[in-house]
Amino acid sequence: MGGPSGPENPRAHSRFGPAVPAWAAGAVLLATALATVPDAIAQSPGQGQPSGEQSAAESPSAPPKLTNLRYTEDYSYLRGPSNRTGAWWEPFKYIPLDASGTSYLSLGAELRFREEAYWNFNWGEVPVDNYQWYRILPYADLHLGPNVRLFGQMIGAWATGKETNVTGVDETGLELLQGFGELKLPLGDGADLTLRGGRQLLSYGSERLISLRYGPNVLRAFDAGLASVEGGPWRVDTFYARPVRNEVGSFNDRFNEDRSVWSVYATRKLEEISPTSGLDLYYIGYRNTDAEFNQGSGDEVRHTLGSRFFGKAQAWDWNFEGMVQFGSFDGGNIRAWSVASDTGYTFEDVTFSPRVGLKANIISGDRNPNNPNLQTFNALFPRGKYFGEIGLIGPYNLIDVHPNLTLHLNDQWTLSGAAVFYWRESLGDGIYDTAGGLVRPSDNSRARYIGTQADVILGWEPTRWFSAELAYSVFAPGQFIKDTGPSKTAHFVGFETVVKF
Template sequence: MKKGNLTLLLLLISFATQGQESKLRFGMLRQQDGVSILKEKEAKTLYEHVKWIPIGTNSSLSFGGSYRFQPEAFINEEFSSEVDQDDIWFLNRFQFHSHLKLAGKFELFAELNSSLIDSKTNLAPVDRDKLSFNQLFARYHLNRNWNMLVGRQNMRLGSGRLVDIREGPNVRLSFDLAQLQYKNANTEVTAFYAVPVRVAPGVFDNKALDFQESVGAIYWTQHWNANSSTDIYAIYKEEEAKTWDSGTADDHRLSLGLRHFENWNKLKYNNEFVFQTGSFGDQDIRAWTVSFSIEHPVSFLGENSSIGLKTEAISGDTSDTDSTLNTFDGLYPRGAYFGRVARIGPSNLFDIHPYFDTSMRRFTFEFDYVAFWRLSTDDGVYGPPLNLQYPSINEERFIGHQLGSIVAFEVNSFINLELEANVIFPGAFLDESGLDDTLFHSVLTMEFKF
């Protein structure tokens, strides 16, 4: 760790430990921080006085932020030792936000982001953004059930399968949008029209309202009882000059989805089906995905643990000479779809993914294995951002094996440490493509939230 990063982290840790008895919990989306607990607390620490400032009887102003430091290393990043692909780089992300609430009706939320990286040569758009507004939106509550939002926001729909905040990479995914939302005890319905923010590496230079790409959706979640729920949704996306293995053209597609998730007799289910239709240039789109996930609690060394199995089939194009495109578009999925190693994304894929996790006091351990195959031998292999990583140049299906592990330690409610390691053993498809060396990856995450 560089001296400046270590100094900053130690200062933040010192500040945090002054208020470590606080029962505050921080959301992944910081507008969801549970600061209302401070309203009833009489004896507050200095930190808590700054965190939440009452304004009159029904209004407040709160502040917060986070700092995340990550050294990340690869060996044979592109499955080949013939060129220099061994590297280590250092990612820094600082976010600071303020949240104004007025009379239970109006909210204004602003979140600045600075994402920096050192020692990496070939930068991706998700690596660097020196200074920008990650979120900046106003929300008006029409009544207890309806609210409307306008501005820039991170979004996660359902399980995050198609729309996620992209927490894994250094730069989160933001949308400029208009949104209408209904919510009661059992029903949530969200409708929005959004334009993804195109990240540029400088200071306040991200491209807003670039209509080369846009997305609109209606997303309905129904909680039938305490244990069983469904999501039903329609998402329409337009994107100019989209590249799939079969070529480049304008992509207009409608995604119709159904998700069912429940707890039943100690089993936890999360199953989802999506069908896509539309046009890609002069081709019709017919694509689909189906995923199943089941988890069961177990006792391991006297601690709460679980074992689970995920599997999914994701369509790929079956021919580059017909009038139909079958490649599934994962839209805006998690940047770390199968771990931070981020080599395989959700298109033209079949995978089997067993896993085990357990918690021991402040420690959490996760172990998983994934086997990947191409569903169609006429389509290539794509990365998490749905870019074509490895074109279809042979008839082999098996992509490879991935072994992963995560060890996390919660120092207190402010500070978390996590070490992730992954190994990918190339399968026949990569071997026949001339990519036959084992990939090694590790990333250490040190994050402070306040």
Template sequence: MSEMNQQKLKLENKIRHQHKKFTRLTFFVMSLFYFHSSYAETNVQDQTACPQRPSILTNRWQENWDVLKNSCVVKKTGDQFKYIPFKENSYISLGANIRERFELNNSAKFGTAKNSNDQYLIQRLQMHVDARLAEQWQIFAQFIDARAYDKNTVGSTDQNRFDLEQAFIAWQHSLNNGTFKFRVGRQEMAFDLQRFISNREGPNVRQAFDGVWADYEYQDWRFLGYMTRPVQIDMAGTLNDFSDHDLRFSGFRIDKQNVLGGELSGYYSRYVRNHATFPSVSGNEVRDLYDLRHMGSKNNLDWDVEAMLQYGDIADQSIQAWALSAITAYHLKDQPYSPKLAVQIDAASGDKNPHDGKLNTFNQLFANGSYFTLAGYSGYSNLIHIKPSITIQPNDQLTLMAALGLQWRQTTQDAIYFQGNSSMPNTAGQGSKWTGKYLQLRADQKVNSNLSMAVEAVHYDVGKTILNAGGKDANYLGVEMKYGW
């Protein structure tokens, strides 16, 4: 048998293996759906004055299951583990998540990565214990087991074998007509639309921080501060994720409601990363971050605008960088399917001159890896991005979205960037500003309060700069099922 036929047979066997695995996954998740749909419900009566069951949230520690102490709340099988009272105003709640996603990507990093043509299954299992003590104390622990099956290149955002994702103690207390909150331990942080500070929900492994968080809320005001060391993923074993002095992130933030029809917020943070590397310089990086954001709505229009400045030093160079993002949407609520027309504009600075003693490349920090698309082709550095989109809702459970993305570099002197501040070789100082365009299609289906499904397809048509650097057009398909208990 020729070498070409052997490779073809190997690929066909791999695809059949993935198909069998995905079929088993579908059967498993549908079994969960059937089991949940067959839950016995009791105490069905007038619910007008009765508290609602909590929704399954992305941040599970924010759920409050003490509503189950009310006899009027509809009960489901398994609720004896969602609310375990052990003394007055105290209870323990158990929970779990499973997310399975099949991904096909024929050109990871536009084909410049090794074995870039890939199809694989990523799986994320999470289990947590939430203890509430006397309405003031909370002890929360969450474990994660994230796996990537048959993926050619596995990174720290793909796989994290059984490890501690979160473990913190929180306390809150009334203070001067406001509320003071405090958390210490391993925890997740996410600001606003998670452009720059996120819990990294899109990829398989989420981002956590070891540190302290303090928060005071008074009327329309909110003041908070944080001192953290971001958690680094060690894929080699179990229960071995760590944080150290090589990466630190701390700061404070102020929010004010009811400003120009919405919320105005601003924060200052210091970001420190030792052994940082950019195309023009390497060394210990220190950045001071200044962020300002306003979000609001009026009639059928809503908006979210955010800007960040970064100043600091790396090696013998100074840092001066910036980013700007805006999303504006108009809702046609009185039309069939309630269409929403939106325009997203993003811009982030690149290094204007690699020899002038200044680094202008914007640091993506802890950005949401799926902020542009789930495919994650582009990073938030040296970028100009315009994305018109339309979203419709045929019913309350189904959402459909189509978008067209157009991308340029902010400067041709700097490289094209991927996720995680990594740059594409042979693009700095080469070619034109035009990077390429992409088409994104996405469907989200909520099956019930616990189970949801999503499908996303992306086709990226690259420009000549990427073609000349050895890249090529890219296609992505993601099929996801997510269950939370």
């Protein structure tokens, strides 16, 4: 998301213990140095691939893709000595605990340093805000035979230099990010039932509604109970969860008593189209006893029905999603909806293999703040960088068109650019940030156009386990911003380095 968000905290500045910046900065410098080590020291199959993808030419014994969830990575293939390459990280990933090798321990971590700078945040409400985020995510994954596992992950997250309020999205000290037990039970005919309980990260679909909030400094965890059945082309998850309320300071995060979510989420593979194509069908229930929208605040009970069709075939890729919402808010009825699309074509035989894409969204807004019924779509727990790095606009009461281009300069470097054009879907509603906070009320403005955004991102991934990124964004305000408050052009620069193994 890139911008200040989350619950307000009265502290205007973080107090970062004096030893923490030293080791965090040292870790970043060490990571940068390691990234330049000759290939003979740390190369492994799959390096040079984007962290979220795996080459189709890789065998089943190749390393799994590195994910943000971490618990989905399976390193049991290292049980076979012939599958080991001598990469420096392999001894951490498979530590056998019995003679059979079915009980083993996997260890890993992520270290991230991120610098962000805003000029005219929220179009002039904060003239300059230049700050640093530091994050470490160590984990341990204990497998006790083929059917039982215990997974634990800590988070250390700190911020320095902020002019705006430091919140639990910026800094949470040391906390338990994930801690759950999991039991897998065979059901026959190749189907399995997985039961999981405890604190965990949840991610579904394109993370439009349930996400990790990976882009900001503090990831979003849930205290949840989950059951999952997977067999044939189908996987069906059902869960009940409460999001963790992140507070500034160590070991003080607790589940949010105001908010709860429950869901049945089904995914079917469509391998007749391609190995990466599929269809999602889902229901998500949600309650927030302290919800706030342009028309006011109150108790919100909301139900979402949705479907997503996604995949790749030949040079095309696509991701289409439609959602309807109903329920009640502060005595009124909820009727809201959203449609989203992301379509791309990759010119594989052209220099730099350019991918040309177009995203477009229509997200309903409230028609009349004086009417008790509510039409504002609620994105629930959306991904952090929803509409680019600058993060000023969230997916509420919006029409947006988002052409984009990605160039693969070589095996290590990518360059992407995008433009985003924003309009209000309803003139009776305001605009919101990614977390759902009201940024500008409607204030009787009749202007629909919000503004124009442009993004440029340069990415570097010289190895499987190290990446860096430099981003620039600019947001020129439209008439609605000019009608409702400060209206200066906003600029954003972000830089980050990540070590993940």
